[in-house]
Amino acid sequence: WLEALGxxxxxxxxxxxxxxxxxxxxxxxxxxxxxxRHPVTPGGFRMSVAMSNCGALGWVSDARGYRYDAVDPDSGRPWPTMPRRFGELAARAAAQAGYPGFxxxxxxxNRYEPGARLSLHQDRNERDFSAPIVSVSLGLPAVFLFGGGRRSDPTTRVPLVHGDVAVWGGPSRLRYHGVLALKDGEHAATGNCRINLTFRRAG
Ligand code: MD5
Ligand code: FE
Known part of the structure; x- marks a missing residue:
């Protein structure tokens, strides 16, 4: 079932x-x-969330900034191919939300272990904000913070559990958002972590 967030x-x-x-x-x-791996922000902080990528482009962060790159900086090789199942699920979810052809x-x-969090931010490294972002939550539950167009806007707390698929498009594409520190726990599918897949049209 579909639940409108905004x-x-x-x-x-x-x-x-x-x-x-x-x-x-x-x-x-x-x-x-x-x-x-735990990316380091341009400000020099090690992110608590561990990250990897697949697909033609991957999101990377280092002292030079945030960007998308076709090459994994840790190996010097292209990112692994996106599994067909991933792209198909993301496209199906986007189509249901009114974004055909994603x-x-x-x-x-993203891998969250207990205590890992994502502070309030916008996703704006992608070239075209008309495409939505689709996110798939697996394993331990998380509390998602859904904000507004400005960092200081109030946030609402959205629980995201194993199997949930969120679509962020249109006026919500650039809203501030974050994830509260993951609570300790155990999930049959992932053990003590949350895995989040976020699908983007980056290039
Ligand atoms: C997560 N990841 O649960 C989230 C899912 C990230 C990130 O935020 O940058 O890796 S994507 C949530 C998202 C994306 C774009 C817009 C909005 C939310 N939004 O308007 O709230 O690991
Ligand atoms: Fe984000």
Whole structure:
């Protein structure tokens, strides 16, 4: 079922539940090729979220800034190919939300361990903000912070659980958002972590 969060933003509750095990098996194969790492922000802080990517472009951060790059800086090789199942799920979710033809060229794979968090930010490294971002939550539950167009705008707390698929498009594409520190726990599918797949049209 679809839950509206705001203009252009919705959560498809359980949209990935049936194929969660298959998605996680793909993640395991992907991070064998491009291991999780903790990016360092341009300000010099190590991110608590561990990240990897698949697809033609991957999101990277270092002292020079945030950007998308076709090459994994840790290996010097292109990012692993995006599994067909990933792109198809993202396109199906986007179409349901009113964004037909979504063809992501980047999938950022985020791993949250207990205590890991993402502070309030906007996603603006992509070339074209008319495409939505689709995000798939797997494993431990998280509290998502959904803000407004300015950092100081009030936020609402949205619980995201295993199998939920969120679509952020239209006027919500550039809203501030974050993830509260992950609570300790155990999930049958992932153990003690949350995996979030975010699909983007970056290039
Ligand atoms: C997560 N990841 O749960 C989230 C899912 C990130 C990130 O935020 O940058 O890796 S994507 C949430 C998102 C994207 C674009 C817009 C909005 C939310 N929004 O308007 O709230 O790991
Ligand atoms: Fe984000």
């Amino acid at each position: 203009p252009g933003a919705l959560v498809w509750r359980g949209g990935a539940a049936a194929e969660a095990a298959a998605l996680l098996a793909e993640v395991q194969a992907l991070v064998a090729q491009a291991p999780f 063809a992501p060229d980047a999938c950022l794979i």
